Amino acid sequence: MSDLSSSLSKRGDGLASAVNVAPHAFIVQSVHSAMDARVCDEGKPEVRRRHWGRGMPAAGVFLAALLDANPALSQDYFFDVAGGGVFVGYGLGSGGGSVTWGVEAYTSRSDDVDGCSSQERTAWGPLARFTLQGLSRPLFSLGAHVGKETERAVLGLNLEGGITLGFPRGLEADAVLSPFSAVGADIVVVDLYTRHYWLLDTYPIGLSFRPIPTYGFAGSCVEGRPQRDDAGCRSATIGAPQRRTHSHAERLASDFADAACEEYESVPALLRLVTELAFVGAPRSLIERARRAVDDELRHTSICTALARRAGWRGFTPPVPVAVQRNPLSGRAGVERLALESWLDGCLGEGLAAALAADDAALARDPGLATARAVIAEDEQRHAELAWDILQWCHEQHPSVGELLRTVRDAPVTVPARRTGELRRREGIAQRHRMDCRRRLAALL
Ligand SMILES: [Fe+2]
C-alpha cells in the first residue's frame, strides 16, 4: 500500500521511485534478436508485405503468391497467416506400411484480423502438401483446412479435406486420384494428425512441425504506446511475466504485472518519439510534451508495479525493456511515419488506454485503485491529445499524409489481453473509441 501511495503522491514531480523504476539507459539491440513477441498488422500494405516476406518459409511464400497474387492492388489481405511445416508419421492400412514424411504449406484467414484479441480464433484456408511414403511413393495433395482454437495460441482442433494424386506403387506405375480427409490437434507449433487417403487405403498418423502456427501468433497488445521496428511492426521486448494463477487475486496481480510491463515498454517508444520529432524538425512544444510523457510512463510503471505487489505478487519487478533499434527517417518519409504511428499508437492506442483506465476508475470500489486508474487515464488522454497535435502538424507539412491516413483509418482497435475484468465491456469501449477517432480524423483531414 505504501508503494502505491508513494507513487501517487509523487505525481507531478517527475519520476516515481517508490518501486525503483528508474529511467534506465535502455540497451539497444537488433530487433531480430531482441523481440519476444511481435505483431504486424493494421492493414498497412507495406508493413504486411514485409512481414510475409521475412517470416515465412519459401513454400508459404509461393502459396501466398498464388492465392493473393498482387498485394499491391489490395490493402486488405485476404489471408492473415501463411506458413509451412515438415511432418513425419507412419502409414497404416494396406496401402501404407511405411514411414511417411514430407512438407506442407498453408494460409489461414482468421476471425481475429489483428492477432491481438484475447479470444480463441477460428481459421480456415487452403493447403498444399507433398508426402513421401517410404522413399519412392509420392502423394501430392491440395485441399482446405478449417479449425477452432480451444485455448488461444496453445490448442486448436482442425479438419482438412481435399484431393490427392498418389503413386501407390511408385512413379513408374499408374497414378490414383483420391479424396483425403484429416483431423488434427494444433499444440502451439506442433500439429498431431491422422489422415485418410480414401482410395489409396492408407491412414498415416504423425506430427507436423509448423513454425508459423496455423492460427498465427498470439500477437502483442499493449496498454499504451508500443515500440516499432523499421518495418513498422510492433515489437514487445518484455514478455508477459509468467506465473501460475489459481485465484482471482493471483490473476489480478498478474494483470497489474502485465500492465506494468506494457507501461515500461512505452518508455523507449516515447524516447524514440522525442528523437524522431526532433529529426523531422517538429515544433519544440511537441518535443517537450513527448519528453514529459516519458516521465508519465515511468510513473505508470511504478503505479502498476505497486498494484501488482499490493494484490499479492510481493516480489514483482518489471524487467527493463530493450530499445528496439531503428533508423530515424527525415523529410517526407519521416513525417509520414510519424503521422501513421501517431494515429495508430497515440490517437487509437493511448486514447484507448485512457478510456479503459477511466472505465476502471469509475467501476473500482477500492479508492486506491480508483485513484491510480484515474491518474493513468488523465495522463494517457494527454498523450493521445499530443498524438492528435502531431498528426495535425504532419498533415500541415505534407498533403500526402492525408492520403496515407485515409488508407489506415479503419485500423482495428483491440484491448490488451487480461485475466480479469469483463472483456465484452472492454471491447465495447474499444469500438466506441474507434468510431470517435474515425470521426475526428475525418474532420481533421
Ligand atoms: Fe501509460
Ligand SMILES: [Fe+2]
Ligand atoms: Fe501513454
